[in-house]
Amino acid sequence: MQDTYSYIMxxxxxxxxxxxxxxGLFALGLGVLFKGLDRKIEARLQRRVGPPVIxxxxxxxxxxxxxxxIPETAQRPLFQSAPLIGFIGMAVCAALLPIxxxxxGLPYMGDMLVYFYLLQLPAVALMIAGSSSSxxxxxxGFSREMTLMFAxxxxxxxxxLAVAMKVGGSNFAEFSLMNIISYQEEHGQFITNWVMIPAFLAYLFFLPGTMGVPPFDIPEAETEIVEGPLLEYSGASLALFQLTSAxxxxxxxxxxxVIFFPMTLGGNIAVxxxxxxxxCFVLMLISCTFIKSATGRFRIEQAFGFYLKIPAVLALISLVLVWFNF
Amino acid sequence: MSFLNNIATKSPWLFRINAGSCNGCDVELATTAFIPRFDVERLGCKYCGSPRHADIVLITGPLTLKIKDQVLKVWNEIPEPKVTVAVGICPISGGVFKGGHSIEGPIDRYLPVDVNVPGCPPRPQAIMEGILLAKEIWLKRIEEAERKGVRHVQIS
Known part of the structure; x- marks a missing residue:
């Protein structure tokens, strides 16, 4: 009886x-609000009035x-399930997010690795969408998305890896987000640690690529390949893609x-x-909105080279420093 | 449901079709309507690349012989309910190209045009007024479709 009760709980x-x-509701609401704020701020930066925040x-x-x-020549089952794949992946990801x-978040050992795999699902969904739409x-768009994802x-x-090894010590990696947060509460946040700052900069470069905003909106380039994988979608499926990206x-x-500055303000939950x-908003402003409103678009091979030359090297510097116990 | 419909019309996505235009109206659409002074984005508008995402179609040009089939094909790709706006004098009467050997227009011989925005090229204010008029027609179309209960998945 006790067992059944705890299972239900x-x-x-x-x-x-x-x-x-x-x-669910929290992530969706916040995501949609952030998208609106992003468009409004971009418009204000270009001295336009901009759309309303909602x-x-x-x-x-x-x-x-x-x-x-639905196009006649499309692979119908794949074409219709592609938006769901991305949305479900992201919904699970948001449910596991420790705040x-x-x-x-998850009380198990490897949730950062689970995160790493789940984060690729929207890109995979876009690839399926692009290749099944005929x-x-x-x-x-499919081939560009794949190249960009590898980059x-x-x-x-x-x-x-750098974060995990910093938390775990030099010959042991710690992939649990809960332990990463508690480590930073004891030893100070990683953003104030000079060893981790190159990794943080690399993460800043990673963000626009994964969010698909200029200069890395190559797979969905509107003016070159008319939104690529999303070209054939209309109605509710397209709305699902937008929710996924939110x-x-x-x-x-x-x-x-969580991995760079998780410090809290006292114990009040609402605060x-x-x-x-x-x-999150400040991170979005720095890595996405400001850059987006000032840049054009990379070609795919430029983006690939950029990711291998700058963010990868920055992350590698952090990894090596952590490896030698700085 | 009319509340939701009212909300929906605050997000008209625009799609441009160039039916053999001299590019003057296209420049007006692409740049002046989007510069800080006018900014159609504050009406919730967005230029979309794909005809499948569009709600309001802006057609420029006198419809030349060579592009007629493609224009009709693209126009049919746009999901219902849609509103067609003819921008510039060319799609309305042929403009300076009227009577040319390669001109198939005026455009309402082939497509139901809802709003005409005359001018060569029209002023940005006129284009924005045309978009606002198209929004009202669009709301009527949505309500009509709802009364008839048309909500289907079309295979094309």
Whole structure:
């Protein structure tokens, strides 16, 4: 009897994490709000009036009421399931996100590795979308997305390794996000540690690539390959892709906050949630909005070279320093 | 549901079709309507690259013989409910190209045009007014489609 009760409690807690906080409603609401703020700030930086902050919500409401079109030559099962794959991956990711001082995330050893794999799912979904839509632009987008993913995964993996080895000690790696947070509460945040600053800079470069904003919006380049993989989507599927990218923004920004500056403000839960959202917002401003409103677009081979030359080398510097116990 | 429909019309995504235009109207659409002074994005507009994402179609040019089939094909790719806006004098009457050997226009011989924005090229204010008028027609179309209960998945 006691066992059944505790199982129900576990399932209830998991559902709460998945549907309301920190996944589900919270991540969706925050993500959509961030997208709106991002568009508004970009417009103000270009001295335009800009759309209202709730514009992404309006877009999603409109799209879900539109007619859905499926190309005759598309692979229908794949074409229709591609948006779901990305969305489910990101929803799980957001549910596992530990928010410092509020919720702990997964109590197991390797959740940072789980994160590393789940973070690639939206890119995989875009690849499936592009290749199954039978449009030449979609196929081009598919190949570009794959190249870009390989490029930004290398620095990300080295950043994760550097953080894990810093926390675990020189010959032992610690992949649990909870332990990473508690280590930083004891020894100071990684952003104040000179050994980890190159890794943090590399993470700043990783963010625009994974969020698909200029100068790294190569797979969905509107003016070259007319939004690539998203070209053939319309109506509710397109809305699902937008929701996925909104949650993904929160997930990658929150992940950066957790591994580099998770310090809390006292024990109040509401204050900590707001503080977390504020830190995510600042990270987005620096790595995404400011750069986006001032740059054009890289060619794919330039982006590939850039990721291997600068962020990968920065992350490697941190990794080597951590390896030699600085 | 009319509340949701009202919200939905605050996000008109624009799609440009060049039906053999001299590029004057396209420059007006692409640049002046988006410069800080006018900024159509504050109406929630966004230029989208794919016809499948579009709500309001802006057609420029007198519809030349060579591009007629492609224009009709692209226009059919746009999901319902959609609104068609003819920008410039060319799609309305042929403009300076009227009577040319390669001109198939005026465009409303082939497509139902909802709003005309005359001018050579039209002023940005006129383009924005055209978009606002198109928004009102679009709302009527959405409500009409809802009354008839049309909500289907189209294979094309």
């Amino acid at each position: 576990l399932i209830g807690a998991a559902l709460f994490n998945l549907l309301i906080f920190p996944g 514009q992404p919500i309006i877009d999603i409401i409109k799209l879900s009421g539109k007619e859905a079109m 410092p001082g509020v919720s702990g 449009s030449p632009f979609g196929t081009l 930004y995964e290398i620095p990300l993996l080295m950043i994760i 949650i993904k923004n929160i997930v990658v920004l929150g992940f950066g906050v 900590n949630i707001l503080w977390f959202a504020f830190k």
